[in-house]
Amino acid sequence: MSNTSNFRQAIREAKDQALVGPNVIKNALPYVGGGLILTAVGTYAGLNVLQTRPEIFMTTFWVALIAELALFFVARGIAVKGNNGTALPLLATYSLLSGYTLSGLVLYAIGTVGISSLGIAALGCGVTFVAARQIGSNLSDEDGMALTKTIRLGIIALLVAMVGQLIFGVFFGMGANPLLELAISGAGVLLFVGAAVVDFYILPRVYRDEQYLPAALSMYLTYINLFIFILRLLIALNRD
Template sequence: MANWSDPRQSAAPYRTAAGIQTEAYDAGLRSYMLSVYNYMTSGVLLTGIVAMLFARGGVDSPAANIIMSGGPLAWVIMLAPLGFVFAMSFGQARMKTSTLQLMFWGFAVFMGLSLSTVFLQYSGTSIAQAFFATAAAFAGLSLYGYTTKKDLSAMGTFLIMGVVGLIVAMLVNLFLQSSALDLVVSFIGVLLFAGLTAYDTQRTKSMYAQVAGTELEGRVVIMAALSLYLDFINMFLFLLRLFGSNRG
């Protein structure tokens, strides 16, 4: 009898090992994405709770007395979230994961303080409607970004440039006070951050292959959660500006 190996038999262990490896990768990816969404969701909830508490009491609330009245402390509260974002973005390579975690929670708290005036400006019904609409849109767009085979990187560059233009338009409208321009800015803002939700989800997913099992994974999880948090909050705020009713 000729001495040869049946290729079906020799290939079987390889296919089994490859299958196990794929399952392990998929399980790791699911755990990684779940961690990102847990951070992002917890940050949004923390921001909402802080905002509600700070605005509790209406015209007599800390939000009204500190932020609405202006002053140095109001500027500190409003600019602090931006400081956290810059510090985390430019310092992530030098920071420990635990430091980034603390900064993420600090960012969420100060965002809650700065957004507390939303509860003084808009009705509770408008806020709830905008929140649930944002949550539904975010879920659908994030699912699309996770499952699509289309490369969204080119779209991401366009969207980021669009955000820069949006910021310029908002600064210009501070002086013009045009209601028509404000409406256009809000509508474009919703579209831009909707697109960024899909883009950031795909980018978050693709990053896993580079950081899986390394010390970078924890830091990437937090920074990805920060990106998705910003997409959610900005989409919520622009929707509220478009459709929200002022508090009577």
């Protein structure tokens, strides 16, 4: 959910602006793919720990999560300044840690829905990419800005709902409400499909061609979150 912080700045910088980086998405795509591969490696490592040393997983999970959050802000700041040589290994490490922290959800999805859930989520991300590229690249300025603002507000509302769900679960001992989980998961899928469209509209208006790493990070976050919410939706739909 870290990319919620990018929307306000993106709207401000992109408003009434022509393309400043017409090739930035093309330049970013290899790094998006590389990040996703590293995330898969990190997830595999987490699954291995869960199966062989489950007693240490939660400790390593929290360490990885804290390091992941810190790396996000540090690496993004460096990448935006154009220091790609320094930012790249930090972003690679971030991708590995992101996969590690995702492994618990992946294992739960496999146990609840089956390993096919991973294929469905990956296919959903792939279909979204193809459709979003066509739609987002051809949006008018009026429609693009309106969609960007709508998605930003929607993701903020989604984050508030998830925090509320967590608070009620932890502090009030209330189990996960199946209908609420279904609603949050479905909304998350729709919002990040919309965010994928927004990426193709707004990134070339915010980043220059040589700023491909922050653009890649934005796209990476969109598809990781979409993958997560598709898994959550599949789990919610398969609960008894």
